[in-house]
Amino acid sequence: MPLNLEEYTCEFCGKTCKNVIYAAFVCDDPECIEKARVARGGPGGHMKRKAEGKPIIPADLEPMIEENKKARGGFPRTVFSA
Numbered sequence: 001m002p003l004n005l006e007e008y009t010c011e012f013c014g015k016t017c018k019n020v021i022y023a024a025f026v027c028d029d030p031e032c033i034e035k036a037r038v039a040r041g042g043p044g045g046h047m048k049r050k051a052e053g054k055p056i057i058p059a060d061l062e063p064m065i066e067e068n069k070k071a072r073g074g075f076p077r078t079v080f081s082a
């Protein structure tokens, strides 16, 4: 059965509902999506990051991934971070 989101409002700001995230009705404001995530204790923050157009990879893993890329070649010398 199709769900008409337009009939619902964002649980956090009261604007027209655009998404159902973590079983919460929310608009497409990343702030409301974040509130939904926190409120529901949803898994990770990847949906929010996606909504903001950021990489899904957590920021604290990015340096490790960069090091991995370097180690896999394409970089003139192996870099050992101090």
Ligand SMILES: [Zn+2]
Pocket: 010, 011, 012, 013, 014, 015, 026, 027, 028, 029, 032
């Ligand atoms: Zn909202």
